[in-house]
Amino acid sequence: MTMKISAHDYDYDLVIIGAGVGGHGAALHAVECGLKTAIIEGGVIGGTCVNRGCVPSKALLAASGRVREMRDADHLKMLGIEVGDVRFERQGIADHAENLASTIRNNLTNSMKGLGVDILLGNATFRDNHTVSYGNKKCTAQNIIIATGSIPFVPPGIEIDGKTVFTSDDALKLEWLPDWVAIIGSGYIGLEFSDVYTALGSDVTFIEAMPKIMPGFDGEIAKQAERILIGPRNIDYVTNVLATKVTPGIPGEKPVTIELSDFKTREVVDVMEVDACLVATGRAPFTDGLGLGSINVETQRGFVPVNERMQALDKDGEVIEGVWCIGDANGKMMLAHAASAQGIAAIECMCGRDKVLNHNSVPAACFTHPEVSFVGMTEEQARAKGEEEGFEVTVKKTSFKANSKALAEKESDGMAKLIYRSDTGEILGMWIMGLHAADLIHEASNAVNQGMKAQDLKFAVHAHPTLAEVVDEVFKQVGSTVAH
Numbered sequence: 001m002t003m004k005i006s007a008h009d010y011d012y013d014l015v016i017i018g019a020g021v022g023g024h025g026a027a028l029h030a031v032e033c034g035l036k037t038a039i040i041e042g043g044v045i046g047g048t049c050v051n052r053g054c055v056p057s058k059a060l061l062a063a064s065g066r067v068r069e070m071r072d073a074d075h076l077k078m079l080g081i082e083v084g085d086v087r088f089e090r091q092g093i094a095d096h097a098e099n100l101a102s103t104i105r106n107n108l109t110n111s112m113k114g115l116g117v118d119i120l121l122g123n124a125t126f127r128d129n130h131t132v133s134y135g136n137k138k139c140t141a142q143n144i145i146i147a148t149g150s151i152p153f154v155p156p157g158i159e160i161d162g163k164t165v166f167t168s169d170d171a172l173k174l175e176w177l178p179d180w181v182a183i184i185g186s187g188y189i190g191l192e193f194s195d196v197y198t199a200l201g202s203d204v205t206f207i208e209a210m211p212k213i214m215p216g217f218d219g220e221i222a223k224q225a226e227r228i229l230i231g232p233r234n235i236d237y238v239t240n241v242l243a244t245k246v247t248p249g250i251p252g253e254k255p256v257t258i259e260l261s262d263f264k265t266r267e268v269v270d271v272m273e274v275d276a277c278l279v280a281t282g283r284a285p286f287t288d289g290l291g292l293g294s295i296n297v298e299t300q301r302g303f304v305p306v307n308e309r310m311q312a313l314d315k316d317g318e319v320i321e322g323v324w325c326i327g328d329a330n331g332k333m334m335l336a337h338a339a340s341a342q343g344i345a346a347i348e349c350m351c352g353r354d355k356v357l358n359h360n361s362v363p364a365a366c367f368t369h370p371e372v373s374f375v376g377m378t379e380e381q382a383r384a385k386g387e388e389e390g391f392e393v394t395v396k397k398t399s400f401k402a403n404s405k406a407l408a409e410k411e412s413d414g415m416a417k418l419i420y421r422s423d424t425g426e427i428l429g430m431w432i433m434g435l436h437a438a439d440l441i442h443e444a445s446n447a448v449n450q451g452m453k454a455q456d457l458k459f460a461v462h463a464h465p466t467l468a469e470v471v472d473e474v475f476k477q478v479g480s481t482v483a484h
């Protein structure tokens with residue numbers, strides 16, 4: 001049952017449950033909008049991204065990437081450089097990741113304290129749509145945002161021991177470097193860890209349920225990624241198979257066993273023995289214990305249903321007055337910056353300024369070496385939409401091969417492609433694979449955000465010599481008045 005009391009009776013204008021990046025982004029914007037704000041955290045401030053996600057994983061990628069680079073004698077020779085034996089300390093790399101998480105966690109905490117956000121500790125549970133309890137206390141608020149994030153999803157039959165069979169939570173600690181590691185799932189987590197492991201000397205086998213590895217990527221980009229990120233490295237893969245049973249081992253004594261079953265028939269097709277197994281099969285919402293029943297929410301596979309303004313919906317699909325949900329917990333787009341952008345949009349709506357986040361404008365990147373980034377649809381999705389709605393799709397592409405900056409670095413592998421409607425020039429997607437692709441995608445994502453058309457980008461000027469000229473080259477191929 002929902003209830004409403006007058007605004008001046010509340011302890012806060014806004015209470016946010018969960019101090020991850022989503023909650024943090026929302027809190028900062030709420031203060032800017034003059035809202036008296038509290039944030040309740042039941043675990044560690046910073047949530048997944050800062051403590052067990054984006055931040056430590058990028059530290060591991062930075063350090064291991066440097067090792068890969070310095071061990072690539074052929075590449076260095078092309079630049080006229082020769083280095084001796086390159087050594088690394090596993091614990092030193094692990095410490096770098098932990099220290100970075102701790103620094104960012106402190107920065108995040110201080111930024112909220114400095115702005116006057118009350119940080120309340122404890123697991124929050126709804127009492128009604130304006131009241132939550134945490135520990136043995138409770139507080140009331142005019143608006144409550146659920147920003148409780150997600151945890152690793154582990155398929156049935158897989159036994160996690162945290163040592164030989166683990167999820168990203170433990171992998172990020174880099175406690176040891178197995179000679180051979182199987183990675184179940186070739187999504188973002190699997191790919192980024194394959195980059196780390198192979199740079200540090202481990203062999204990797206991907207186990208992927210779908211017919212192709214990297215199933216979420218644009219087909220042409222996946223092919224390039226296979227050529228650049230998989231082929232030349234100590235990586236092999238099996239597809240169309242599910243890991244149906246995984247039994248932990250003992251390092252140096254007993255291998256991990258992985259039973260593989262055909263995706264369609266579910267018949268056991270093989271049993272693998274490896275030193276370790278990383279389970280990277282997606283993430284599940286962290287909404288247990290929130291007492292959602294008391295506000296009439298029925299989760300969908302654990303996710304809180306929301307409308308486009310991030311307002312939580314009850315069992316009948318009606319808006320629950322005063323309750324919002326952002327970030328991984330609503331499952332719309334499991335990315336750190338999406339969580340925080342949803343939070344900002346929700347605050348705008350609370351303050352009476354209608355704001356709907358255009359999720360098609362949210363960029364994403366996989367921080368392998370080199371990186372893969374995109375915004376919007378794959379070419380396959382765009383063509384399917386075109387067929388359904390009756391429009392033609394144009395695709396313009398270029399490679400990094402002729403780019404002066406990439407050539408100066410002797411790192412000219414990769415491509416960029418722009419996908420748009422031939423009749424209107426509406427940008428449907430952009431994909432980039434190559435050096436610093438994650439930084440290069442923002443021109444396209446901001447263009448989508450501002451409703452710009454492909455032909456509007458043609459006359460933009462890019463500094464020479466920069467990697468941004470790769471993007472410039474694609475934009476210049478678009479017709480000048482009517483897109484074609």
Ligand SMILES: Cc1cc2nc3c(=O)[nH]c(=O)nc-3n(C[C@H](O)[C@H](O)[C@H](O)COP(=O)(O)OP(=O)(O)OC[C@H]3O[C@@H](n4cnc5c(N)ncnc54)[C@H](O)[C@@H]3O)c2cc1C
Pocket residue numbers: 017018019020021022023040041042043044045046047048049050052053054055057122123124125147148149150168189286289290326327328329333334335336337338339367
């Ligand atoms: C290995 C890895 C790498 C990643 N890399 C990237 C990347 O490079 N870029 C990117 O954009 N995304 C990345 N992600 C995804 C990103 O981490 C998430 O999308 C993001 O953290 C979601 O933010 P959130 O605020 O929704 O939730 P979270 O960050 O999960 O925070 C939720 C918080 O809520 C708290 N909480 C939960 N329930 C309660 C309760 N009842 N009461 C009080 N507190 C509660 C939790 O303790 C947690 O601190 C990565 C994820 C992983 C696992």
Ligand SMILES: NC(=O)c1ccc[n+]([C@@H]2O[C@H](COP(=O)([O-])OP(=O)(O)OC[C@H]3O[C@@H](n4cnc5c(N)ncnc54)[C@H](O)[C@@H]3O)[C@@H](O)[C@H]2O)c1
Pocket residue numbers: 155184185186187188189190192207208209210214215216241242243244280281282283333334335364365366367
């Ligand atoms: N750079 C980034 O932005 C970044 C990095 C890491 C994680 N993340 C976020 O974290 C989330 C989780 O990442 P993820 O890589 O775990 O998930 P994902 O959804 O990206 O990929 C999971 C993969 O596992 C496969 N799979 C699932 N069950 C399987 C099974 N039993 N056997 C074999 N294969 C199986 C799926 O087909 C899929 O390809 C993502 O939603 C992503 O948004 C983002």
